[in-house]
Amino acid sequence: MTHPVTLITGASSGIGAELARVFSAHGHRVALVARRADRLHALAAEIVASGRISPIVIPCDLGEADAADRIAAALTAESVEVMYLVNNAGYGLFGRAAELDRAAQLAMIDLNIRALTDLTLRFAASVIRLRGGILNVGSIVGFLPGPGMAVYYASKAYVLSFSEALRGELGPRGVRVTVICPGPVPSEFQARAGVTPGFDSAILNVSAKDVAQDGYRGLMANKRAVLPGLGTKVIPFLLRLFPRDFVLWGVAGFQMRRRRS
Template identity: 75%
Template sequence: MTERVTLITGASAGIGTELARVFASKGHRVALVARRADRLEALAKEIKAAGGAAPIVIPCDLAQPDCGDRIAEALTAAGVEVEYLVNNAGFGVFGRAIQRDRSNQLEIIAVNIRALTDLSLRFSDHLIRNRGGLLNVGSIAGFLPGPGMAVYYASKAYVLSFTEAMRAELAPHGVRVTVLCPGPVPTEFQARAGFNPGYDSAVLNVSSADVAQQAYSGLMANKRAVLPGLGIKTVPFLLRLFPRSFILGAVGRFQLRQR
């Protein structure tokens, strides 16, 4: 019988690292994907030292179009199949879209949308064969437009829509599909995006370790969506109470105030 693994992208920091720790602690062998090989190797050593199965380390930049091929080749060489796929990798940049570097914003689409879609479709036959699961990391940003971070918000709206559709298509095959939609989480994301969180963000945030635990539990329970933290759970409901134009203006003022 072919050995099964949990493939986790963006595993070198933040929520991705915590998800790797959670899956490994629950007996899953993990395959770790990220750009920074040194961090992946350190995490792999940590997991192995804690008694977990030796992780498969796959250094790869998901912004590159051949990364999906490289991941598939590495898994084939290791003689494993994907049982659970965790599309965690993603990033954003703050500022007015028309003033930010265009190539950098296109990389957001490459990582947050193209790579996530590629891996979800590429390994869907593995998930079906192994009756596993798909966890896509979205954001509360996926529920609303985001002036001041337009491409990132739009990318997460795609993740939300795509994951819900995949859930409907894969359900008859016994595959769990969940979208994780956290709010502000203290990770390297903010620094890379050029964002300085204020008190309003601190009120809503949940630690990356807590987010990972809730995400794992939600996937195993086959929840449609996981929104970590009480404050975040109220956001989709509150959005129904206000006109879209009001939300657009409020988000724009909040986002651009963080600069």
């Protein structure tokens, strides 16, 4: 006999760790996936100490080709199957695409797109069978062209489009599919991306805890998309008012000012 589990990637810090706390607080048993085993074990211990169900810890680099196989094997060994899948793992890099390291940008695609898609397709059957859900962590930048972070913006556009299409396919089968699109969130993401927080962070900033809570509520309410904070809700509306060339010019100018800062 197998038992349901919520699989959360990128769970060692930031939004992922907060999502693990939120799902656990609502009675879910969580399986935590990230590279840093020490952080996963510390988070698991915290969850147990709070009286929640003991998490499954799966240290794994999702950038490796066999990552999904290893995750599936670990879940099978624990006699659990995925009812809810939370695709949170991802990173960005700041700079012009032609000047950034090519291998690092391809690795970003592997994590932000390939791994998310692989896990979604791999566990879709159990999510459908258990009538669960999929929560994909996108970004407000998925609505925008992104000179200065071209590959990252494009990867989040994929997450947005894939999530909405998947919702159309799986919704009639009783599966919730939600994409959450936060703005800048204070976390390790900025340091890894090489980004210095600017006025966008001040305007669009929502804490990782609030993003996680909004994402959980949105998934359980079967919302198509969740945009945490007033600023992020306004951006998609404003984009309808301006030509795409103007938006491209505006993003490029903002990113270049960030480069000089």
